[in-house]
Amino acid sequence: MTTRNTIRKKPWNRVDLPVYSVSSMGVKPNMHICTYVSAVSMQPKRMMVALYEGTQTLENVQQHPHFVLQLLAAHQYRLVNQLGKQSGRQVNKIARLEKRKLLSNWNGFPILHEALAVMELKVHEQLPGGDHHLFVCDVVAYKNLHEGQPLTTSILHEHRIIRI
DSSP states (O other): OOHHHHHHSOGGGSSOOBOEEEEEOSSSOEEEEEOOEEEEETTTTEEEEEEETTOHHHHHHHHSOEEEEEEOBGGGTTHHHHHHSSOTTTSOHHHHHHHTTOEEEETTEEEETTOSEEEEEEEEEEEEETTEEEEEEEEEEEEEOOOSOBOBHHHHHHTTSSOO
C-alpha cells in the first residue's frame, strides 16, 4: 500500500485488524463477525470484545456470558457477508453453516472447523461503548486448530467486502 493511500485513511483504519467470529449460545445460537478485539491482560489472561448494539449475539452474550471467539483464516473471507452483514434475528446462521458442513463442536459450542484458533471466554465485565458494548472476558480455554494466515480487514477491503 502506498503512503498516499495510508494517509487518506482515518487513524483507526491504518492498522490492519484480525477478523474473528463470535459463537454465542442462548435462545437462538448465533455467529457474528467481530474486529474490535484486543488482549487487555496477561495475568489473568483477558480479552476485550466489542459487540454491536441490537444484535442477536449481544442478546445471547448478555443472557449466557460464555462464548467462543474464533480467529478466521484468510480464505474464509466469504463468510463475512453471511456472518456479519445479515442479522441472526432474521437468519438462522448456524443452520446455514451446518447445511454447508462448515461446523464442528468445541467445548459445547459450534465452531467453524477451518478457523485458525478458538478461545472460550467468560464475561468478567460489561461496559457501554457507544454503538458497541464492550466485554472484558477471562480466557477459560483456547486451542490452535490450523496453521495459516489470519483473515484481516485489508483482505476484506481487497475483496470489496468493507470500506476503510
